[in-house]
Each structure stands twice: as structure tokens, then as C-alpha cells.
Amino acid sequence: MNPYLQTIALLEMSLTCAVVLIILLQKVFSIEIPIFARLALALLLGNLFFWPLGMSLELPLSAYVRGVTGDLSIVSMLLLWGSILPFAKKTPLGFKVPIALIAVLFYPLALGFGMFDPYAWGYGSIGFLISVILFATFCGLAAWNKGVWIFSIAMIAWTSHWHESANLWDYLLDPFLAIWALFATLSAIYIKRREKARSSYLFRAG
Numbered sequence: 001m002n003p004y005l006q007t008i009a010l011l012e013m014s015l016t017c018a019v020v021l022i023i024l025l026q027k028v029f030s031i032e033i034p035i036f037a038r039l040a041l042a043l044l045l046g047n048l049f050f051w052p053l054g055m056s057l058e059l060p061l062s063a064y065v066r067g068v069t070g071d072l073s074i075v076s077m078l079l080l081w082g083s084i085l086p087f088a089k090k091t092p093l094g095f096k097v098p099i100a101l102i103a104v105l106f107y108p109l110a111l112g113f114g115m116f117d118p119y120a121w122g123y124g125s126i127g128f129l130i131s132v133i134l135f136a137t138f139c140g141l142a143a144w145n146k147g148v149w150i151f152s153i154a155m156i157a158w159t160s161h162w163h164e165s166a167n168l169w170d171y172l173l174d175p176f177l178a179i180w181a182l183f184a185t186l187s188a189i190y191i192k193r194r195e196k197a198r199s200s201y202l203f204r205a206g
Helices: 003-029 035-050 061-069 074-082 093-110 118-123 126-141 145-159 175-202
Strands: none
Touching: 003 035, 003 061, 003 074, 035 061, 074 145, 074 175, 093 118, 093 126, 093 175, 118 126, 126 145
């Protein structure tokens, strides 16, 4: 692998690990870390994951994490990184549901359960490129400008071969994003049904 791409991949994974730890800290202790503290903590933890720390470890911690998880998509990374920035808004359900549906269809077909492989579209299919642009446009029309930027950056990264992969799918989707979107969608459905049942119980006759 190109040493330059290897360094980029380790930097991305180091920062991603740092952001994940910050999110977990806030969730576990139910606290809101101030923005300056979050950024400083991200820088500190990112350095810890990027540089070899000795202790009989020949590689940085991020290299071992990457060896298990592989490279995350640009979309996943930007969603994670953006979540610790000030004024970060929740990702809309209108993004999660399509991602969950795409993942449910994509992964079985990509693994050979079907007559065609959608993964091949990622090597430059005009129809697929148009679909991604339309989806980004939909994000903009739905007033989620962050989504437009995320997909734009993902496509720019793909055209510039930012990662080792030459397939656009690898810049847009990964198993972790798919699992997150699927669970978020199922959770939203459950909450909506529970609220509907509670409302029916409160207003029933008698």
C-alpha cells in the first residue's frame, strides 16, 4: 500500500477512535463536555492512537483497530467527527431510513445472493453517480445541508483516490453505518408505536 495513503488512513482512524471515546464518555456519564475540552481531548486521544506507545506494540493503536474494522466510509467518519462540533444536530430519520433500506438490499446482493452485484456500480456507473447526486440534492431540499456537504466530500475523496479503494461504495457505506442506520430506524418505529399505544390508552372510552 502507498505509504502516503497508509498515513492518511491511520490519521483518520486515530481521530475516529478519539471521537468515539468522547461520545462514549458523554453517553456513559450523561454529561456534555464543553466544545474546547472536546477538541482538546480529540487532539490528545488522536495522538495516543496515532503514535506507537511502546509496551511491546510495534504499531500504533489505530493500526490494530483498523486491522479489525477496516477503513470506514467517508460518510461515517464525517458523521462521527461532526457530532462533537458545536451546534451539531441529530441526523434526520430521512437519512437513516434510506441508508438502512439500501444496506438491507446491498449487502446480500454484494455477497452473491442474487443475479447481479450492485458493488460493481461503484466503479463508475453513470446511473449510480446520478443516484448519489440526487440523494444529496434530496438532503438539501430537506434542509439538511450537512448531508449535502458529506456526500460532496465523499465523492471528491473518491475521484481523488483518497483511500486505497477505487469503488465509490466504500466511500459512502460501511457495515457500521449500515448497522447504526438499521437500529436507529427500528428504534424510531418502536418509539412511534409505543407513543401511539400510550395515546390510545389515555384517550380510550371509560
